[in-house]
Amino acid sequence: MVVKPPSQSKDTIVKIKMVITGRQIAAARELIRMTQADLAVAAGVGENTVYRVETSETAARAGTLEKLTRALELRGIEFLNGGEPGVRLRPSKAVIPV
Numbered sequence: 875m876v877v878k879p880p881s882q883s884k885d886t887i888v889k890i891k892m893v894i895t896g897r898q899i900a901a902a903r904e905l906i907r908m909t910q911a912d913l914a915v916a917a918g919v920g921e922n923t924v925y926r927v928e929t930s931e932t933a934a935r936a937g938t939l940e941k942l943t944r945a946l947e948l949r950g951i952e953f954l955n956g957g958e959p960g961v962r963l964r965p966s967k968a969v970i971p972v
Contacts, residue, residue, distance in 0.1 A: 892955035899942055900928040902951040902961040906972040916945040 903913050903924075910928070914921040919941055927934045927942065934942075943953060950968030954960045965972075 892953060893959075894939060894943055894953055894955075895959065896928045896930045896934070898953055898959060898961050899924075899946070902946045902953070903928075905961060905963050906946070906949050906951065908946075908949070908972075913942065913945060916948075917941040 899913075903910070908916075910924040911921050914924045917924075917938075919938055923934075923938060924942070926932045927938065947953070947967075948969045949972045950963050950965050952962050952964050952967065954962065
């Protein structure tokens with residue numbers, strides 16, 4: 875979704891960030907056959923952090939969620955949002971092959 879804030883000029887466009895859920899993180903990880911330990915290493919977070927985010931045991935900090943999603947996106951995962959949130963694998967977009 876793209877919106878133009880009323881206080882900005884007509885040429886300024888701001889993208890609204892998507893809300894990514896723990897279930898989407900888990901589904902993305904499973905899609906590329908990545909373990910929680912592998913994702914933790916790739917994202918630079920603890921394995922327990924991955925578990926807590928995926929199970930919604932705790933609300934993820936914005937920085938943690940960004941690290942997790944970035945690690946997955948580099949491997950070709952695309953997060954979908956809107957009316958039907960989900961994930962899909964786009965191998966052609968992968969920077970790091972899986």
